Structures are given as structure tokens and as C-alpha cells.
Amino acid sequence: MxxxxxxxxxxxxxxxxxxxxxxxxxxxxxxxxxxxxxxxxxxxxxxxxxxxxxxxxxxxxxxxxxxxxxxxxxxxxxxxxSADALVGELSGAVRHLLSTAEGVRDFQQARTMHEISLVRYAASHASDDDIVTLGAALEANRKALGNAAEFTRTDVEFHLAIARIPDNPIFLALHTAMARWLEEQRATSLQSAGAEQAAFQAHSRIYSAIAAHQPDAAEAAMLAHLREVESHYWAAKNA
Missing domain, CATH: 1.10.10.10 (Winged helix-like DNA-binding domain superfamily/Winged helix DNA-binding domain)
Structure with missing residues (x-):
């Protein structure tokens, strides 16, 4: 046949x-x-x-x-x-995906999985110098409380300091792009009453877990932080 x-x-x-x-x-x-x-x-x-x-x-x-x-x-x-060029190629499509609520949720999930992986790695492998750098980023974030623009900038820098710990240009490029793609989420969620203080406290817990080299605690702190950010965001969007 x-x-x-x-x-x-x-x-x-x-x-x-x-x-x-x-x-x-x-x-x-x-x-x-x-x-x-x-x-x-x-x-x-x-x-x-x-x-x-x-x-x-x-x-x-x-x-x-x-x-x-x-x-x-x-x-x-x-x-x-470069890794930046690779990720940059996605930006046009990303803008269209983020134009829908479903697309935003997909990216929120992607960010969560990405940042949890980074924070677990950081808690397992961070050097003394890495922890000093992250501590300085946390202190800058604390000093920026009450200044929306500066708090947003130092918020990004704190998470970026974690992304630098693996010393992998692909992770760093993905993280930088993700922060840029979700900047509207960060700006919206930080407008909620008490959001800045809550974010700083979350950053403090994340820092403490990394400094203590506790991956499970670091993951739990990051997950709780991102869930809270998402909650503030959707509450503002649905108001």
C-alpha cells in the first residue's frame, strides 16, 4: 500500500x-x-x-x-x-500582548517564575560583596519612601541587583526587559495607599533571606511580594 x-x-x-x-x-x-x-x-x-x-x-x-x-x-x-538585542526583538509583540488583561496576567506569571528563580539562586550563591550591594540598594529604597519617582527607580534597582548576582547576561537582559514591559504595573500598584511601605518591607524580607542564605524563605518572600503587587494593580484597574 x-x-x-x-x-x-x-x-x-x-x-x-x-x-x-x-x-x-x-x-x-x-x-x-x-x-x-x-x-x-x-x-x-x-x-x-x-x-x-x-x-x-x-x-x-x-x-x-x-x-x-x-x-x-x-x-x-x-x-x-547581545542578549539585549535578542530580547529587544520581542518588544513590539510584547506591547500588543500587554494591551489585554489576559496578556498582562501572562506576563505577571512569567515575572513571578523568573524572579523566584533569581531569588533562589541569589540566596544560594550570593557572595559577601553581592549582599553588600543588595543592602545598599535596599537602603536607597528606604530613603526614597515618600518620593514616588525615586521610590520607583530604587524599586527597580533593588530587583536588578538580585538579577545581577548570577552574572548571566541573558538573565539580566530578560530581567531588564521585563521591568520595562511591566513598568505600567509597577507605577499603578505603587499609587495605592501604603503600597510604598509594603513594598519596602517586602524588599527587607527578601534581603534578609538572601543574606541568611535561605532559598525557601527568599522564594516565599518574593512570591508574597509579587502577589501583593498584583493585588494592588488589579484593585486599581478594577476601581
């Missing part, structure tokens, strides 16, 4: 996609290295036998991927992709 194969049309790549793919392959193979300047547009056109628009679209696509840098009046050059 003959087996039937589902119809799966082969997608033809656009010319610029093929050019971008070939240049990317050269970067992966080491033929093009970070810092190398790409040939002029005319030479690339001759090499790949395509028009100027295909070359420009290919370079723009590679720039969005964080693989090349394009500056007016200069030839593009190869760069090393």
Missing part, C-alpha cells in the same frame, strides 16, 4: 532572505568575524547577483538580529549579537 504524504508546499525564500542567510552562514563559520567590514553594496550585488534593494533588506534583517551595525555614510560591519 502506498503511503500518503501530506501536502506541504516548499516555501521559496525571498532574495534578501537568501542573501541574509548566506552572510549569516559566513559569520557562523568564521569567514566573517566581529569587527569585519562588509564589502560595498555594489560588490555584494555582484557576488550574490541581486539588486540593491535585496542587499539593503538583507543588511537590515541582519541588523535586527544584532549581527551587523549599519551607520549612514559607512559600510556595515559585523558585530557580536
Amino acid at each position: 502506498e503511503s500518503s504524504i501530506p501536502s506541504q508546499p516548499i516555501r521559496r525564500k525571498k532574495l534578501y532572505e537568501e542573501v541574509a542567510s548566506r552572510l549569516e552562514s559566513m559569520m557562523l563559520s568564521g569567514a566573517l568575524r566581529p569587527g569585519d567590514t562588509l564589502p560595498p553594496e555594489r560588490e555584494l550585488m555582484d557576488t550574490f547577483q541581486v539588486g540593491r534593494s535585496s542587499i539593503r533588506e538583507a543588511l537590515f534583517a541582519l541588523q535586527k538580529m544584532g549581527l551587523v551595525v549599519i551607520r549612514n555614510g559607512e559600510r556595515a560591519y559585523v558585530t557580536r549579537p
Whole structure:
């Protein structure tokens, strides 16, 4: 009996996609290295036998991927992709997801899982220097009580100090992006009466658990803190 194969049309790549793919392959193979300047547009056109628009679209696509840098009046050059560039690619889609209540809840859950992982790691691995840095961030947060803008800034810095402890650029980029994506949540929740004081007390409990190297206590303190932030946020939104 003959087996039937589902119809799966082969997608033809656009010319610029093929050019971008070939240049990317050269970067992966080491033929093009970070810092190398790409040939002029005319030479690339001759090499790949395509028009100027295909070359420009290919370079723009590679720039969005964080693989090349394009500056007016200069030839593009190869760069090393960063975690920030990777996360930055998501920002447009994130704004649309956050335009709905369901999307906000999804990101709140993602933030909770992310920050709990970070705080457990911090409680297990924080060095004496890490704890000193986190303590300074907590003190700055305390001094900012009563100043909404400064409290918000130091709130972000306290959580960022925890995210720096693993010394992993991907975690740091994700954390920074998450803070930016959910800045409306932070601003809204801190408008509630007593929210600043409650947030500072939560930060104090988180700090104490990390300083004592108690992962379970650190997780419990972070979870309670984020649940309270969410509660303030939805109360304000539904008022």
C-alpha cells in the first residue's frame, strides 16, 4: 500500500532572505568575524547577483538580529549579537500582548517564575560583596519612601541587583526587559495607599533571606511580594 504524504508546499525564500542567510552562514563559520567590514553594496550585488534593494533588506534583517551595525555614510560591519538585542526583538509583540488583561496576567506569571528563580539562586550563591550591594540598594529604597519617582527607580534597582548576582547576561537582559514591559504595573500598584511601605518591607524580607542564605524563605518572600503587587494593580484597574 502506498503511503500518503501530506501536502506541504516548499516555501521559496525571498532574495534578501537568501542573501541574509548566506552572510549569516559566513559569520557562523568564521569567514566573517566581529569587527569585519562588509564589502560595498555594489560588490555584494555582484557576488550574490541581486539588486540593491535585496542587499539593503538583507543588511537590515541582519541588523535586527544584532549581527551587523549599519551607520549612514559607512559600510556595515559585523558585530557580536547581545542578549539585549535578542530580547529587544520581542518588544513590539510584547506591547500588543500587554494591551489585554489576559496578556498582562501572562506576563505577571512569567515575572513571578523568573524572579523566584533569581531569588533562589541569589540566596544560594550570593557572595559577601553581592549582599553588600543588595543592602545598599535596599537602603536607597528606604530613603526614597515618600518620593514616588525615586521610590520607583530604587524599586527597580533593588530587583536588578538580585538579577545581577548570577552574572548571566541573558538573565539580566530578560530581567531588564521585563521591568520595562511591566513598568505600567509597577507605577499603578505603587499609587495605592501604603503600597510604598509594603513594598519596602517586602524588599527587607527578601534581603534578609538572601543574606541568611535561605532559598525557601527568599522564594516565599518574593512570591508574597509579587502577589501583593498584583493585588494592588488589579484593585486599581478594577476601581
